[in-house]
Amino acid sequence: MGQMLVKERLAACANYFPIKSFFMWQGAYETEKEYVILAKTTEKRFDQIKKRVIEAHDYELPCIIKIPVEANEEYAKWVEERTV
Numbered sequence: 904m905g906q907m908l909v910k911e912r913l914a915a916c917a918n919y920f921p922i923k924s925f926f927m928w929q930g931a932y933e934t935e936k937e938y939v940i941l942a943k944t945t946e947k948r949f950d951q952i953k954k955r956v957i958e959a960h961d962y963e964l965p966c967i968i969k970i971p972v973e974a975n976e977e978y979a980k981w982v983e984e985r986t987v
Contacts, residue, residue: 914942915985
């Protein structure tokens with residue numbers, strides 16, 4: 904998923920981390936090995952990323968969260984230049 908977002912220039916960079924998740928789904932307690940992806944992008948690309956992840960993800964309800972951050976000016980410029 905992260906590679907797809909970078910190759911399609913929706914994100915400048917993506918990192919992923921293996922995690923173990925515990926949650927309730929359709930009335931049952933579940934535990935799964937999953938991955939968290941941090942996609943570095945611009946505010947204006949969030950809706951495009953959300954749409955693309957929903958299209959590509961095999962989960963019925965993928966978790967797509969926007970966390971507002973601030974970056975150093977040079978990095979923010981690089982992100983802006985790498986995303987279309």
